[in-house]
Amino acid sequence: MMKTFAELNFPGRLIAVEGLDGSGKSTQIYLLKRWLEAEGIKVYFSEWNSSELVKSATSKGKKRELLTPTTFSLIHATDFADRYERHLLPLLRAGYVVLCDRYIFTAFARDVTRGCPPDWVRGIYNFAALPDIVFFFKADLEVSLNRILEGRPKLKFFEAGMDLRLSADPYESFRIFQGRILEQYLAMAGEFKFMVIDANQNVEKQQSFVRKVVGERINLVRFRRRRPLPLPPPLPPDNKVKETEEDLAA
Amino acid sequence: MKRPMTNPEGAKKGRHYYGHGIPRYPLEELVGKLIVVEGADGSGRSSQIARLVDWLETCGHATVQVGLKHSTLVSSELAKAQEGNILSRTTLSLFYATDFADQLENMIMPALKAGFIVLSDRYIYTLMARDMVRGMDEAWLKNLYGIALEPDAVFYLSVEPQELVQRNLAKNAALDYWESGMDLGLSRDMFDSFLKYQTAMQAAFRQLRKNYGFTVVDGNRPVGSITKELRKKIRALLVEK
Numbered sequence: 079m080m081k082t083f084a085e086l087n088f089p090g091r092l093i094a095v096e097g098l099d100g101s102g103k104s105t106q107i108y109l110l111k112r113w114l115e116a117e118g119i120k121v122y123f124s125e126w127n128s129s130e131l132v133k134s135a136t137s138k139g140k141k142r143e144l145l146t147p148t149t150f151s152l153i154h155a156t157d158f159a160d161r162y163e164r165h166l167l168p169l170l171r172a173g174y175v176v177l178c179d180r181y182i183f184t185a186f187a188r189d190v191t192r193g194c195p196p197d198w199v200r201g202i203y204n205f206a207a208l209p210d211i212v213f214f215f216k217a218d219l220e221v222s223l224n225r226i227l228e229g230r231p232k233l234k235f236f237e238a239g240m241d242l243r244l245s246a247d248p249y250e251s252f253r254i255f256q257g258r259i260l261e262q263y264l265a266m267a268g269e270f271k272f273m274v275i276d277a278n279q280n281v282e283k284q285q286s287f288v289r290k291v292v293g294e295r296i297n298l299v300r301f302r303r304r305r306p307l308p309l310p311p312p313l314p315p316d317n318k319v320k321e322t323e324e325d326l327a328a
Numbered sequence: 329m330k331r332p333m334t335n336p337e338g339a340k341k342g343r344h345y346y347g348h349g350i351p352r353y354p355l356e357e358l359v360g361k362l363i364v365v366e367g368a369d370g371s372g373r374s375s376q377i378a379r380l381v382d383w384l385e386t387c388g389h390a391t392v393q394v395g396l397k398h399s400t401l402v403s404s405e406l407a408k409a410q411e412g413n414i415l416s417r418t419t420l421s422l423f424y425a426t427d428f429a430d431q432l433e434n435m436i437m438p439a440l441k442a443g444f445i446v447l448s449d450r451y452i453y454t455l456m457a458r459d460m461v462r463g464m465d466e467a468w469l470k471n472l473y474g475i476a477l478e479p480d481a482v483f484y485l486s487v488e489p490q491e492l493v494q495r496n497l498a499k500n501a502a503l504d505y506w507e508s509g510m511d512l513g514l515s516r517d518m519f520d521s522f523l524k525y526q527t528a529m530q531a532a533f534r535q536l537r538k539n540y541g542f543t544v545v546d547g548n549r550p551v552g553s554i555t556k557e558l559r560k561k562i563r564a565l566l567v568e569k
Contacts, residue, residue, distance in 0.1 A: 163416035193351035201471035
């Protein structure tokens with residue numbers, strides 16, 4: 079059975095956000111990061127699919143539509159492993175609060191939707207410990223879809239799940255694909271103790287709930303930097319600022 | 329997936345994956361033969377494959393050769409990463425698995441579907457052995473490589489490390505960094521590290537053989553007599569259908 083970082087006695091803690099594209103999770107984790115930074119907490123933010131090393135292979139695979147469900151899954155696992163071993167683990171050893179915009183559950187949901195066997199995918203990711211908190215942003219499917227599709231953006235091939243041949247229309251394909259991913263997420267919410275957040279609420283309400291949970295579940299004082307961060311460079315004297323403003327106005 | 333009991337060709341004992349396999353890929357269409365030659369650098373793999381291709385093509389069989397690190401998807405990135413030696417072991421392992429999966433789906437399986445004899449210069453066993461020597465969990469690797477097709481034959485060319493070192497030096501006057509396992513820090517002396525690493529690799533192959541029963545071929549013999557043995561075994565395989 080997989081364990082959390084706290085259960086494994088890591089000095090650091092990992093908080094992950096999960097949810098569909100357009101569920102507002104990235105905004106929420108950004109605001110959480112701002113709060114923790116202001117509190118003087120050692121915090122690090124990591125995004126899904128962002129390892130420099132693997133990036134060129136992933137983007138080539140996506141652009142040329144070379145990826146199958148299996149290679150799609152493996153290349154994302156490679157990306158995750160690189161970030162996990164080179165960034166997340168050392169930071170968690172050093173007592174950081176690590177914030178992850180998407181974690182292994184994104185792979186569980188997407189890869190299984192693409193047809194990969196669930197225990198194969200889970201087996202591959204079993205080198206990773208579980209987050210100490212997972213926030214799952216649950217918006218109505220239509221709300222998330224509308225947020226993404228509002229401006230009729232050009233959907234990318236894999237983003238729209240076009241490789242699954244669900245529909246020849248990318249927008250229709252995206253809808254079906256996202257619906258299936260949502261089903262997968264909901265099916266594992268209990269097993270992985272997701273903190274489900276009603277993402278139909280306004281941003282502030284969601285954020286204050288997120289901060290409340292983090293404050294309750296993690297003893298933040300322990301994660302303060304021992305010495306405060308170096309001060310930012312001094313601001314120019316008041317009169318100088320005014321001058322500039324006047325200059326601009328002129 | 330259901331396999332038809334009577335398949336006009338190639339139905340042999342039927343095709344199998346080692347584990348879950350590749351989603352939605354009908355196995356019964358893979359009528360060709362997959363032959364794997366495994367062994368360390370200097371075990372005579374490439375010479376044997378070249379000779380087998382010659383022979384098979386003369387006999388009228390269409391062949392395709394595949395090897396590790398040849399995928400369109402990740403081979404160049406993999407080479408770059410290896411140069412800098414900056415990847416951790418799980419990452420490197422998954423990167424290699426991606427390369428393998430890409431070739432499996434885009435080269436090996438289509439060729440088998442077209443009835444080719446696919447000669448694979450190494451396969452998942454080398455990848456697994458390398459990872460095992462680096463401390464990766466065998467069960468984890470078994471699950472990862474559950475995507476792989478079970479080959480029709482696997483020949484492991486077994487050569488004593490002392491002989492391998494001689495052959496490699498005679499050929500290149502130098503030992504390869506990775507084939508010497510220098511990333512493991514077994515010894516600062518490359519010669520010494522090579523011997524230790526190859527000994528550990530052989531132990532890993534012996535361990536793998538318990539689950540993946542392959543044919544061990546004594547590679548210490550002259551090239552010609554090894555070819556003769558391989559031909560004999562492959563001939564038997566080809567008449568089976």
